Amino acid sequence: MRRSHLLATAAGLALACSPLAAHAQFAPAGSGGAPSAAVPGPGNASEPTESSPKNQGYFSGPSPYAPQAPGVNAANLPDIESIDASQVPAMAPQQSANPAREDWVAYGRDDHQTRYSPLSEITPENADKLKVAFTYHTGSYPRPGQVNKWAAETTPIKVGDGLYMCSAMNDIIKLDPVTGKQIWRRNVDVKYHSIPYTAACKGVTYFTSSVVPEGQPCHNRLIEGTLDMRLIAVDAETGDFCPNFGHGGQVNLMQGLGESVPGFVSMTAPPPVINGVLVVNHEVLDGQRRWAPSGVIRGYDAESGKFVWAWDVNNPDDHSQPTGNRHYSRGTPNSWATLTGDNEQGLVYVPTGNSAADYYSALRSDAENKVSSAVVAIDVKTGSPRWVFQTAHKDVWDYDIGSQATLMDMPGPDGQTVPALIMPTKRGQTFVLDRRTGKPILPVEERPAPSPGVIPGDPRSPTQPWSVGMPALRVPDLKETDMWGMSPIDQLFCRIKFRRANYVGEFTPPSVDKPWIEYPGYNGGSDWGSMSYDPQSGILIANWNITPMYDQLVTRKKADKLGLMPIDDPNFKPGGGGAEGNGAMDGTPYGIVVTPFWDQYTGMMCNRPPYGMITAIDMKHGQKVLWQHPLGTARANGPWGLPTGLPWEIGTPNNGGSVVTGGGLIFIAAATDNQIRAIDEHTGKVVWSAVLPGGGQANPMTYEANGHQYVAIMAGGHHFMMTPVSDQLVVYALPDAVKQ
Template sequence: MLRNVLLGATIIAGMTAAAIAQVPPADQPPGTGNATPPAEQPAPPADSFAPPSPNAPQSPGVNAANIPDGPPAEPSEATPMVEQVTANPAHDDWPGYGRDDRATRFSPLDQITPSNVGHLKRAFIYHTGSKPAPGQTNKWAAETTPIKVGDGLYMCSAMNDMMRIDPATGKEVWHFHANEKYDSIPYTAACKAVVYYTSSTVPEGEHCHHRILEATLDERLIEVDSEDGKVCEGFGWHGMVNLMKGMGESVPGFVAETAPPPIVNGAIITNQEILDGQRRWAPSGVIRGYDAETGRFLWAWDVNRPHEHGEPKEGEHYSRGTPNSWAAMIGDNALGLVYVPTGNSAADYYSAMRSPEENKVSSAVVAIDVKTGEPRWVFQTVHKDVWDYDIGSQPTLMDFTKPDGTTVPALIMPTKRGQTFVLDRRTGDPVLPVEERPAPSPGMVPGDTRAPTQPWSVGMPRLGFAPLKEADMWGMSP
């Protein structure tokens, strides 16, 4: 599910998935090589492919900061948000991961031109100080996209330290130490970006009116003041929220946050990457909302608990092995939606144990209502994905002008397959042509069916057949 994109170590904005299954084990689960175990080998115990008990404990160190959880929370709504700097960025600023609320990744700066670019000289070098200790495997990556707001350049290290530096000199203004442990590193130690947030409840001039937010490798949300880098005590537990709450049995490094969580209408939206190929019942790919002012839990979208938007009750957990979303998300404040690029379920290449619910939303764009956690629409880019075709890029929002002159609020979704889909972000309907084409299915594994078609995008020649109905595409038996 996760494939890391290595960005330059210099300060360059970069562009960089997935969520749901819990079904009984198959009668004859696959063994090595997707085949039934040979007769001379003992059959695995009946519960070998069953999910762990809801009461199975987390290993020590999973809740690395020992944040108290409190009782399970019911759904609630976010504190109303004021307009953020990403709505209308200042000319010289880059205040968000994709620069603005639409992730356009366009800078209007014009001092560097083709005629003078060859004369550029290095202004400064800044070292985050994050590196392996003696004896540790070097899994550190330079993936951060710094953000600039006014006279502050904010960034995070591979191990989630946050810092503010002077953009003119590279001098460090403050450095927040997240105190991540080496055991919390998944594939790679990486932090793609921090988030700038202006409070609607703390007055201008007071501590934590302007905040810097990050999600960490050890599953925390952390907010600090943008001026001094000290934690916002009114957020969560001493400035932190434990994102392992409700996740059930896990070990350090199995689940991690690397993407900057978007804030949409006052709701911080979190997603997480899950280690590939470890076990079928991996931690959940649940998507959750938290209040940007207080860290209070708002809602959860857990595909196998579709109508339960609160936190799991005592003795329960979010559904396991579900498609996770590891790419950067984006939201639309006017529509009240967050757009979630997803991947496929745990266990990439065998899908017979997946639920119909997860088949509906894997390798898709899912638009979720940030007030309730309910999906509004789903557009699937691969049906029954067993090839690890998960979506690894942040969507971009735009106003698309059609040939008749009308404008459609659109979403551009690139994929790792080279297909780019342009969708109406209100409904998920394609703006540019998308058609269903017959998909070959050689070498079928018994009981592990494939989708009869796959979507092809942007004006390919027609083959003369009608697209499948939604029920046909999504109603395949696992």
């Protein structure tokens, strides 16, 4: 199934999002035999130094002290000043803490990011009557001559009389939630060349000010991070920039990042506000170079946009903004998932990615190795981690976490409830942690890894963590007999591909001599769609992928021959090797070649279907699987990319998450069959489906307006999932509402 490789999408995403990173003066102590005790690539705290001749080849990219590239919109903004955390005004109660029944206030609806709405007008009995209430065209799609890098991934929020969303290129829009009429639109002028791996805007953040009185502009405001690294705040009533936020409503997030080019770093997820502190993470394009821009996590005052703190992995004690020629340490793990805030604990839960140069770990610092592919709980007062829980040790598989953590209350041993955090991962291991301490609530075992690694000087971790108390969202390790195809001919081809690769199960280490199979692949398991949780029924809904990858490290010579070069190389050509799998990993001895584990002639995955699943887990009674089904039909997929039109629920790769409602329904698109469907939460039966104008690779949401329930999905498509692009938000309702 051609579209199957959507997995690849994920992969791409993952790649795009998990820059490897490292940092200059950091001797990779402890990583036995790392090639260099004096790796160049200056860190924040260090003064510029000349690279020793012996290391000169290692850092051949532009100097991190070079001025920022022109064309980054953010670069035109003046620097923002810093304030102390104690100066951040006390936060007013936010609607996201306890949303009105009819609203969907945050990306995951509420502060717990449950994606649960109590609305119950639409039920399994009447869902088949759903009709399109309205559609809205954002106007954001590739124009002639532009490479398709679109995947809007947008989830609107609904607060009071407004449905608020962003376009794939970050324009902020307020719609009438009943008619879909545009009330205002704030164009923010993001340029095409600022698109990183993907033009995506997952959503905007709704914030109520405690400083600006009610009735004044920007008392209620919308905040977003942009592809070109600006933090923008506009008034919810008018869409006008908030004059008292940053510089005319904008903050330059490139400040302190050092050398970069447009598209290298970007924001695609809505930043949460925790006790008045707006926490910002950003994606750094995967696979480019070891000394990519920093993955620093930063806190800003949600009222003024002023800088409060930074958490810079390789300078953990310096929480200030770099000044002069200094910058945040380069190559550190970045986080591109949507963050989850916790006002009560005063924490932000940061799902982290990998250090830059995902597939080679010998140049990483110990500090990086401790926090990559982990959940890091950062104290929003200090910017220091309070706890860290790692989901993959010394990750060289691009197992960066794309999912957002969901918060819930777990029944404790003594009748009390434990504040818990659910962390889905690409591995399909779902970790349930005590959010006060990061300690697992459900058992986690450290199991021996299958191989010590084969790359000289880059040993693998002897063990890896397994969440044995939760159902694994994966199938068993692949066997030759799992190879598939239309006929014995392509099946034989895949069997040979399987046998030609190194494969010893999950955590097969990277190799140069031949390809290695990576399963779970970098599309997951679970990816950015995350999970939804119904606190009433205790049912957790997870959609996930079975999409192995076929990877191989290549020597620098070979990488050059393949034309792999980092995005900031003057000769870089989009599509000529970048984030879509292959990467130069400049600054390391190797480049990386990544493809889906497929028959490249037919475009069909090599492994047997299903390629995507949806699972309901009963969290209240022993974490049992209530039901589990393939997700997605073969209607829009087939060999050579041809749609088969078959209603067969084969289970396609999927990107995007679910909604669960008080009416006992799950709404989900995600699959590459371009359909949205309603599923009975208790039985798993699909009770309604409709074909979307584009791929439904976004999280849907639901709200009530004028007394009726609506379901909204951005059918923006996804370039990597190879689903059709559209600029349409499609909103469904029952006929009673549509008549009005």
